[in-house]
Structures are given as C-alpha cells and as structure tokens.
Amino acid sequence: SQTIHQWPATLVQPVGSPLSLECTVEGTSNPNLYWYRQAAGRGLQLLFYSVGIGQISSEVPQNLSASRPQDRQFILSSKKLLLSDSGFYLCAWWRDSGYTFGSGTRLTVV
C-alpha cells in the first residue's frame, strides 16, 4: 500500500538549535514531495517541493533548507531555529487526486 510517514509528531526546540524533520513515502516511486508550514490562524504556506532526487525548489526565502537524498525521503532542516519558525509542518505527496499529507510535526521554538 502507499503511505506517507512523518516524524516527530511534536518538537520543542530552543532558539538557535538545529532542526531535522523527516518524511518518507512507501509504495511508490519518483513521488512529487512537498513541505508546508501552517502558522497559527494562517493558511498553508509552501516551503519546498521536489520532483526527484537532489531536485529542490524553494518557495520562500528563510533559514530553512530541504534535501532529497533518496527517492522516497524528503528532509527539512535548519542550522539555527528562530522563534518565527514555530508552526505546524506538513509533508505532502502529490497524487493525481490531490495531496496526501503526513500526520504533521508541531514545532515550538522557545
């Protein structure tokens, strides 16, 4: 079966610390993968998308980065977190019928 996994579910990190969120997809090959952020009371903001290994498109200038080291793996990183990086991070996989989202990571930067 085709599934998408995202972890961790929640994360509390101090300002200035690094970040690594991981997303993996199973049961498919060459998926189009996305990272979104949803700040409190706001809509989904596209951060990065990837159409293949090593191919990353960045939508918004920020202190975040993304990598696609393997076909089914998409990683969101930061070297130094800011308070404004707090939010709900969602990995998504584009399929013909729309997005399938991972379960999300609630990040609180303190």
Added chain:
Amino acid sequence: GQNIDQPTEMTATEGAIVQINCTYQTSGFNGLFWYQQHAGEAPTFLSYNVLDGLEEKGRFSSFLSRSKGYSYLLLKELQMKDSASYLCAVRGGGTYKYIFGTGTRLKVLA
C-alpha cells in the same frame, strides 16, 4: 497576483445544511480541491473539481464555475464531527504547486 478567498468562520446547527464559498484568482487552472482539517491534525482530501458543475460524495458536494473563479462546498445533514476547518486549494496551470486559502472554521452546534 494569485489569491484565494474564503470566509474565516461559520456556525451551523446539527442536521442543517451549510455552504462554504471560495473565490480564486490564479494564473492558469488545473483543478480545485477541498480539504478538511480537524484541530491539530493534517488536512484530509474531500473533493476535486476540474470541470464546471457539481460533484457529489455522500453528504458532501462541491461545485465549480471556472468562468467566475468560484467554488463552494456543501455539507448536508451536519454532524458534530463536521466541526473543522475547510481548506480550498487551487492548482495553477503548468505548476506542481497549490495555492491554499486560509480555511473556513466551521462550528456545528447541538
């Protein structure tokens, strides 16, 4: 520019019918999607319209008019579990990206 508008909040009574509107302005059009998002959870797919008209799926229906840049989501026989945010999203022409509205928070009252 590209923009999606939907009401911020709506309230309805259990057993009633509610219509959530969405208007959009995008460069190109490759489909409109509705997602349901319960508090603290990831969005889940509800419906997809690419041609004008009404798509019915059980208690939920979605309508699209491409010439008017307009869609609505119709929820019938409302249940308490329908209390959630409803996100309208449009896929622009020739892109892998969606634009999401900020969502409509629906409260269903007993």
